[in-house]
Amino acid sequence: MSVSKDELLHIAKLANLKLNDNEIDKYLKNLEDILNYAEVIENAPIDDCTETIGANDNANAFRSDIVSEFDNIDGIFEIAPSTERNMFKIPKVIQ
Amino acid sequence: MSEMNRKEMILMEDDITRLTVHELVDKLNSNELTSEEITKAYIDRINEKEKDVNAFVTLTTDTALEKAKEMDKKRYSNNAEFSGNTKMRENLVGIPIGIKDNMCTTGVKTTCSSKMLENFVSPYNATVVDKVNDSGLISLGKLNMDEFAMGSSTEHSAMKITRNPWDLNKVPGGSSGGSAAAVASDMVPWALGSDTGGSIRQPASLCGVVGLKPTYGLVSRYGLVAFASSLDQIGPITKDVKDCAMLMNVIAGYDEKDSTSIDMPKVDYVSALKNDVKGLKIGVPKEFFGEGINEEVKDQLQKAIEIYKELGAEVEECSLNISEYALATYYIVSCAEASSNLGRFDGIRYGHRTENFSDLNELFVNSRTEGFGDEVKRRIILGTYVLSSGYYDAYYKKAQKVRTFVKKEFDKCFAKYDVLLTPTSPIPAFDIGSKSDNPLEMYLADICTVSINIANLCAISIPAGVTSDNMPVGMQLIGNRFTEATLLNTAYTFEQKTNFRDKYKPSFRREEK
Structure with a gap:
């Protein structure tokens, strides 16, 4: 399985990452190695297997519909890179 | 006890840090030691050894000593507040601990050994951290790891490179390498680690x-x-199996804040330790002893098998041909999930924010590009790739089916055997830098451990012996879902017979190369 440079750049864009030329060469090689290794699953006898969805057999975890307040709202804003009043501050979206 | 008698009985500090937690608890209960003395001995040990081992990202030794004094008061006074506090498990009050740096702690940074979270202080505690605090345990600090727990050597930490106490030129394993190295070098009596594909067991083994x-x-x-x-x-990383059972008693249990945690009756893991494996059925999957497994690792495991036979267990070779499928599946599934989980790091609410942006999209991209290290980016890209349109069916969907296949194969084994015995790591600790340029080779270090996570089973790694070069070799015991009690007893019985800790200890050697 080989991955093209355009494909890698498309994937990086989807992942919100910017790659420099060194990284592009390195990751192309790494992806190819790993995907080639991953081809062993082609031979796995999985015809009668369904997909595993989630780790446990329990289908859902229900909770009572009760509000519980988080008691450290200040702590949330203290670690934000930029805030104003009780809001996170981001660059202007609509020019 | 008079001050005179006390002093006569006081152990040397190195002897104190060599003790297991259950031995420390005995000494606290018999007034031979105080929490302050124990904590001070550990702080002195950290001051001596940390410069060689580099296990900690953040030390909390300055507050630990104050807490120890407080815990001594709580332990010894008849203070009404304390005796009424049923949450305090009295026997562990005043015992130190180390915590892997991916578990949230209020007031102390949780960096995940990443530049992305370099200054992150969580507004809440992880449930295990609450449980540890409620038990009266004292944290000595946050322990190094591969960035976001992605790695098998702790070399992928953005903070520092942790060294193996048995040979300072070698890796401690990973990703909980700081936790395992700190326990092995007696800088903490025990520690918490986390395991996604072997990240507790492989460093414990190494x-x-x-x-x-x-x-x-x-x-x-x-x-x-x-x-x-x-x-x-x-899970726990400890000096011996009894300590492991004790720490499981602290951290196991249902939590309504984790919708995947299971509500089931509490088990006392310490009382499960019977020192008896007569009649226990142990399967030895031959595929786990094939190509790629170091000969000295095989030899040590062979000896362990003979010891289990002597102890009265019924040991039998069996077949479990899943390792390669499981490893490929692991890297597909774990990277897919990681690419989704790590999408939350956007530079808006917490974590690293770039200084270099002109619009919102640039803020996202540059914050992530600057904040994540090489291995994390590699896995995000691999995960995004296998989830992307055109490849989802070929990789992710198929991997989810292989996951079911791996579970079924294990189910077949557990219909016949109580426990499976394999190596934990195909090789003993390797040299720092020897695999860091070859991700696929590094991934192969997880070949014996990932299938347990893929099938949601439990497994323990305990020392089986050492190589001719005096490096530890770990044995992995695998149990069916929620059979930790059987697993711990199986490990305990072997440990009582072999006494690894009495025979071997880390040398902190550093050969010039």
Whole structure:
């Protein structure tokens, strides 16, 4: 399985990452190695297997519909890179 | 006890830090030691050894000593507040601990060994951290790891490179390498680690200590920074099996804040230690002893098999041909989940924010590009690739089916055997730098451990012996879902017979190369 440079750049864009030329060469090689290794699953006898969805057999975890307040709202804003009043501050979206 | 008698009985500090937690608890209960003395001995040990081992990202030794004094008061006074506090498990009050740096702690940074979270202080505690605090345990600090727990050597930490106490030129394993190295070098009496594909067991194996990955759902993941949510579990890294059982008693249990945690009756893991494996059925899957497994590792495991036979267990070779399928599946599923989980790091609410942006999109991209290290980016890209349109069916969907296949194959084994015995790591600790340029080779270090996470089972690694070069070799015992009690007893019985800790200890050697 080989991955093209355009494909890698498309994937990086989807992942919100910017790659420099060194990284592009390195990751192309790494992806190819790993995907080639991953081809062993082609031979796995999985015809009668369904997909595993989630780790446990329990289908859902229900909770009572009760509000519980988080008691450290200040702590949330203290670690934000930029805030104003009780809001996170981001660059202007609509020019 | 008079001051005179006390002094006569006081141990040398190095002897104190060599003790297991259950031995420390005995000494606290008999007034031979105070929490302050124990904590001070550990702080002195850290001051001596940390410069060589580099296990800690953040030390909390300055507050630990104050807490120890407080815990001594709580332990010895008849203070009404304390005696009325049923949450305090009295026997562990005043014992130190170390915590892997991916579990959230208020007031102390949780960096995940990443530049992305370099200055992150969580506004809440992980449930395991609450449980540890409620038991009166004292944290000595946050322990180094591969960035976001992605790696098998702790070389992928953005903070520092942790060294193996048995040979300072070698890796401690990973990703809980700081936890395993700190326990092995007696800088903490025990530690918490996390395991997504072997991250507790493999470093425990490489550092000659005990590490348990509990069944998925037994320990709450609330407040554990997510890597691959369907595989992650928190577990103990300890000096011996009894300590492991004691720490499981502290951290196991249902948590309504983690909807994947299982509500089931509490088990006392310490009382499960019977020192008896007569009639226990142990399967030895031959595929785990094939190509790629170091000869000295095989030899040590062969000896362990003979010891189990002597102890009266029924040991039998069996077949379990899943390792390669499981490893490929692991890297597909875990990277897919990681690419989704790590999408939350956007530079807006917490974590690294770039200084270099002109619009919102640039803020996202540059914050992530600057904040994540090489291995994390590699896995995000691989995960995004296998989830992307056109490749989803070929990789992710197929991998989810292989996951079911791996579970079924294990089910067949557990219909016949109580426990499976394999190596933990195909090789003993390797040289720092020897695999860091070859990701695929590094991934192969997990070949014996990942299938347990893929099938949501439990497994423990305990020391089986050492190589001719005096490096520890770990044995992995695998149990069916929620059979930790059987697993711990199986490990305990072997440990009581072989006494690894009495025979071997780390040398802190550093050969010039």
